[in-house]
Amino acid sequence: MARYLKPKFLIRDALDEKIIGVYGQAFELRSGEEFLSANWIEYFELPKLDALKNIVSGMKASKLSVSSKGALAVANIANIKSIGKDRKSKIRVEYRPTQGNKSHSGIFNTLNEDTEMLDLLSREAFSELVQIEKLVMLKPVGF
Amino acid sequence: MIQVLFKNPKKDIESLRSPSHVSLESFTRQFDIPVSSYSRVISEITRNCSGTPLSTFSSDEKSIREKLFDAKAMAKIKIAEVSMHLDSKWREKIFRQLDLMHDDADWENDDVPIQILSIVTFLRSLGVIDYKKYPSLGMSNSGYLLAAWFYNENRLTLEFLPIDKVRWVLSIKSEDSYESAAGETQLPVLMSRLSPYDPGQWFLHGNS
Numbered sequence: 001m002a003r004y005l006k007p008k009f010l011i012r013d014a015l016d017e018k019i020i021g022v023y024g025q026a027f028e029l030r031s032g033e034e035f036l037s038a039n040w041i042e043y044f045e046l047p048k049l050d051a052l053k054n055i056v057s058g059m060k061a062s063k064l065s066v067s068s069k070g071a072l073a074v075a076n077i078a079n080i081k082s083i084g085k086d087r088k089s090k091i092r093v094e095y096r097p098t099q100g101n102k103s104h105s106g107i108f109n110t111l112n113e114d115t116e117m118l119d120l121l122s123r124e125a126f127s128e129l130v131q132i133e134k135l136v137m138l139k140p141v142g143f
Numbered sequence: 144m145i146q147v148l149f150k151n152p153k154k155d156i157e158s159l160r161s162p163s164h165v166s167l168e169s170f171t172r173q174f175d176i177p178v179s180s181y182s183r184v185i186s187e188i189t190r191n192c193s194g195t196p197l198s199t200f201s202s203d204e205k206s207i208r209e210k211l212f213d214a215k216a217m218a219k220i221k222i223a224e225v226s227m228h229l230d231s232k233w234r235e236k237i238f239r240q241l242d243l244m245h246d247d248a249d250w251e252n253d254d255v256p257i258q259i260l261s262i263v264t265f266l267r268s269l270g271v272i273d274y275k276k277y278p279s280l281g282m283s284n285s286g287y288l289l290a291a292w293f294y295n296e297n298r299l300t301l302e303f304l305p306i307d308k309v310r311w312v313l314s315i316k317s318e319d320s321y322e323s324a325a326g327e328t329q330l331p332v333l334m335s336r337l338s339p340y341d342p343g344q345w346f347l348h349g350n351s
Contacts, residue, residue, distance in 0.1 A: 007243050007246045009281055011291045013279070016240060020279075021293070021298070024300065028283065030253070067246045070246075070248075115325040116323050118312075119300070119312045119323060119325065
């Protein structure tokens with residue numbers, strides 16, 4: 001799974017250049033939001049970086065704004081579910097394609113009030129970070 | 144509790160006068176003791192200041208770029224009120240990160256800009272914690288300022304809520320596993336809540 005993160009959720013180094021982490025608040029549901037939006041990387045059946053590039057293209061195609069200063073955080077679904085289990089919540093992931101954003105998926109049952117769960121998601125699940133500005137150098141494949 | 148060496152001991156702080164090594168109490172400041180410039184920050188910024196909290200952008204009269212400019216300007220003006228007490232590099236970093244977190248490239252209409260009351264709590268935290276290391280700053284969906292410190296793999300995150308409330312979460316690596324803790328507390332007792340986790344590891348190491 002990959003989740004797009006806005007620049008405000010990214011922890012940067014002392015020079016504000018390198019991204020060194022993600023705030024747990026990046027996994028808070030917004031008011032009225034039923035699930036966390038994410039994208040299914042394996043949908044594209046491509047090498048990971050190519051798939052991530054296509055995810056960004058799909059987001060743009062569905063009129064979602066993507067900043068070059070943002071990032072995609074990559075996680076393994078089993079790790080996400082395991083964190084839910086440890087925190088007594090049955091997290092599930094559903095494939096929810098939308099017009100233009102064919103790999104769109106939802107992560108259900110995260111708990112806003114469980115600050116530790118959100119922190120665990122940021123540190124142990126979505127720990128691999130790919131800056132959007134580095135992805136844009138790649139050409140979309142099969143999109 | 145580890146003992147920590149201050150690089151530049153301040154002469155007017157009683158607890159720093161005699162020993163070269165100081166304990167937790169030495170960098171935990173009290174609201175009612177005007178011993179330093181940071182303490183003056185507290186007296187100059189009241190916790191429920193008259194600054195109107197910024198809400199989501201419902202009006203379409205201004206462009207998103209203009210509205211973000213206004214939001215950042217309000218936050219910077221509030222910070223400027225105490226800027227004489229802030230190191231210039233620290234102030235520049237805060238301003239730079241405010242710009243980063245209000246990126247108009249992916250701003251949505253229901254996104255919430257920085258809340259002035261959160262900025263106030265952050266500024267008042269400077270009177271409670273004598274940061275030697277500048278944190279990375281971010282912002283929650285509610286427009287509350289976030290700050291993160293790392294010490295090796297140990298991490299502390301603070302979320303500055305209105306009226307002196309602070310939400311905290313930390314993780315500490317212990318051999319092959321992590322211990323984590325979280326809570327919500329009032330600013331004056333924040334350091335005592337963090338004290339079992341040796342908060343000096345995050346606050347007292349200088350900027351690289």
